[in-house]
Amino acid sequence: MLTTDGPGKSLRARAKGEGSVKRYPIVLFLLAVTGSFALAKEHPGKAYIEKNGYHGPSTCEAQGCHPGTAKMFLGTVHWKHASPVGNVDNLTPGKEYGMKNRIYTMCNGNDIVNNLKEIPPNPKTGKTKFTGCNTCHPGNHISDVGSTGKDAENAIDCLVCHSLSYDFRLRQPYKDAAGRVVMGQDRSVKAALSVGKPGVKNCMVCHEAAGGGVLIKRGFAFTKETDVHAAKGMVCVDCHAAKDHRIPTGFDPNNWASDGVRVSCGDCHEASPHQDKDLNRHVARVACQTCHIPKTGGALAKDFTRWTQGPDGFFEPTTLRKEANETAPVYAWYNKTVTNTPTFIGPKGSRGDKESKIYPFKMYEGKAYFDRKTGKLLSMDFAPPMATGDTLAGVASAAKTLGIQEYDPVPGWQVIYFGSSHLVTKKRALSCENCHAPNGVLNFRALGYTEEEIRKLTSPELYFDKMAEKQKEDW
Amino acid sequence: MKRFAVVFLLFAVALAATVFVPASASADEIKMIGVITKIDISGPDAATATATLKDNKGGGLVTVIVNDELTLDKFKDHRIVVGDEIRLKYEVKDGKNVSKYFRKTAGC
Numbered sequence: 001m002l003t004t005d006g007p008g009k010s011l012r013a014r015a016k017g018e019g020s021v022k023r024y025p026i027v028l029f030l031l032a033v034t035g036s037f038a039l040a041k042e043h044p045g046k047a048y049i050e051k052n053g054y055h056g057p058s059t060c061e062a063q064g065c066h067p068g069t070a071k072m073f074l075g076t077v078h079w080k081h082a083s084p085v086g087n088v089d090n091l092t093p094g095k096e097y098g099m100k101n102r103i104y105t106m107c108n109g110n111d112i113v114n115n116l117k118e119i120p121p122n123p124k125t126g127k128t129k130f131t132g133c134n135t136c137h138p139g140n141h142i143s144d145v146g147s148t149g150k151d152a153e154n155a156i157d158c159l160v161c162h163s164l165s166y167d168f169r170l171r172q173p174y175k176d177a178a179g180r181v182v183m184g185q186d187r188s189v190k191a192a193l194s195v196g197k198p199g200v201k202n203c204m205v206c207h208e209a210a211g212g213g214v215l216i217k218r219g220f221a222f223t224k225e226t227d228v229h230a231a232k233g234m235v236c237v238d239c240h241a242a243k244d245h246r247i248p249t250g251f252d253p254n255n256w257a258s259d260g261v262r263v264s265c266g267d268c269h270e271a272s273p274h275q276d277k278d279l280n281r282h283v284a285r286v287a288c289q290t291c292h293i294p295k296t297g298g299a300l301a302k303d304f305t306r307w308t309q310g311p312d313g314f315f316e317p318t319t320l321r322k323e324a325n326e327t328a329p330v331y332a333w334y335n336k337t338v339t340n341t342p343t344f345i346g347p348k349g350s351r352g353d354k355e356s357k358i359y360p361f362k363m364y365e366g367k368a369y370f371d372r373k374t375g376k377l378l379s380m381d382f383a384p385p386m387a388t389g390d391t392l393a394g395v396a397s398a399a400k401t402l403g404i405q406e407y408d409p410v411p412g413w414q415v416i417y418f419g420s421s422h423l424v425t426k427k428r429a430l431s432c433e434n435c436h437a438p439n440g441v442l443n444f445r446a447l448g449y450t451e452e453e454i455r456k457l458t459s460p461e462l463y464f465d466k467m468a469e470k471q472k473e474d475w
Numbered sequence: 476m477k478r479f480a481v482v483f484l485l486f487a488v489a490l491a492a493t494v495f496v497p498a499s500a501s502a503d504e505i506k507m508i509g510v511i512t513k514i515d516i517s518g519p520d521a522a523t524a525t526a527t528l529k530d531n532k533g534g535g536l537v538t539v540i541v542n543d544e545l546t547l548d549k550f551k552d553h554r555i556v557v558g559d560e561i562r563l564k565y566e567v568k569d570g571k572n573v574s575k576y577f578r579k580t581a582g583c
């Protein structure tokens with residue numbers, strides 16, 4: 001790998017020290033050049049917007065700019081919150097899945113059962129508030145997740161992703177004269193005049209606080225302190241580079257919806273990225289993330305059956321949380337297909353499967369209600385428990401929305417393996433002894449190795465001479 | 476006996492100091508959760524801000540200096556506003572409270 005956490009080295013020095021990287025120097029050069037242009041050059045249409053104001057997508061598409069973009073955007077995961085999913089067990093063929101309709105224990109609700117709404121008043125304070133999974137949907141809630149047509153096109157909040165001067169005081173839910181819950185937008189000229197490629201903050205507005213709070217779900221911060229790519233000045237869309245607003249994603253076992261385009265380390269980095277041949281041999285069966293993302297973070301467990309009351313009187317699911325880089329991953333073979341059962345969502349794969357590599361995962365455990373009759377996980381509308389702490393009222397509300405008439409709720413746990421593809425480091429990457437010492441991070445037995453193989457894999461014979469040499473060089 | 480009384484007195488004073496000295500007098504990190512009552516920031520280019528929080532435990536007001544870029548940016552574009560509940564860690568440096576960690580408690 002070419003990148004480094006350490007400041008002060010020139011790009012050439014890094015490249016020389018770390019072997020070849022496809023397109024990477026060129027990409028960085030272009031980033032620097034286009035970045036400085038982006039700062040210097042204003043987005044076309046300034047005069048038009050100043051004269052006519054900003055009215056949403058119709059302004060973006062005026063004068064022949066961005067024609068058809070709004071209609072195209074309605075077909076993306078960011079609007080639909082769902083897509084066809086081809087690599088996950090036990091799904092209904094032909095049905096689309098995503099945060100629109102999934103039921104799992106990081107969220108336990110979804111856009112349908114936990115639709116943005118005003119929750120009942122808290123009995124103690126009499127206060128209420130707006131909440132819902134689709135709070136982050138880039139529409140106005142009247143045109144909501146998966147909606148189509150002209151109204152939907154006009155409702156797209158282009159600027160929440162593309163403006164660097166968005167005023168988030170305006171992106172708040174409220175009730176209109178008809179009593180409908182509307183999500184506000186900043187459609188000011190000021191916001192419209194600072195449009196461009198989305199920066200880290202544009203993405204993190206939603207992705208940082210998903211799952212119930214800052215860094216709860218994914219557990220990573222994309223900052224220069226926590227990720228080597230961020231330290232280089234890269235932004236999310238440098239890797240997740242969209243085409244027609246279809247945004248490439250990896251194969252996270254718990255992130256099912258995709259726009260059908262994928263991103264991987266190999267898009268920029270060579271198949272043999274290290275100078276050291278021994279390290280390059282690992283690449284065949286060990287994912288880059290395994291060594292270069294040694295830690296995870298975020299929520300490690302949540303209990304949706306027991307909500308905790310905050311000082312404001314409202315309740316939240318009881319959550320065990322950690323910071324970025326504070327938890328250890330679990331390692332497993334993964335062939336990019338997914339086991340999906342009520343009690344486990346995680347990677348499929350094995351040592352014998354040549355499509356499988358060893359990947360690190362963020363392990364998460366969530367407690368929620370299951371239906372004793374069917375064994376299936378039940379969903380929850382957050383409005384009742386948020387107001388009163390009554391979790392079964394939340395289950396009842398969700399069941400009513402979904403047309404489930406009979407169920408017998410019983411608490412239980414679900415284990416989820418989240419993909420771990422951020423918090424990338426070179427400086428703290430795993431070294432030989434981190435895996436090959438007897439107390440190393442890899443559980444070779446669980447990974448399918450025999451006792452004899454484990455004895456060899458955890459012997460210093462494997463790496464002693466190499467590390468002794470390196471030690472001499474380092475000192 | 477007199478010596479014993481002196482030793483006992485010294486021990487009691489040391490114990491009292493440990494128990495009763497306010498946390499803010501220590502250089503250690505102090506944690507609290509509270510609601511923002513005021514944010515002072517001088518403008519879009521400001522490199523520092525102050526925020527006043529009402530401590531959920533006891534209701535006392537704590538004013539902290541915020542220097543980290545991420546939080547300052549959230550003040551500037553109003554992703555963090557007065558009324559938000561914050562999980563805060565801060566240190567006392569030269570008599571001033573300096574934020575080390577400033578996060579909204581709420582999620583989606």
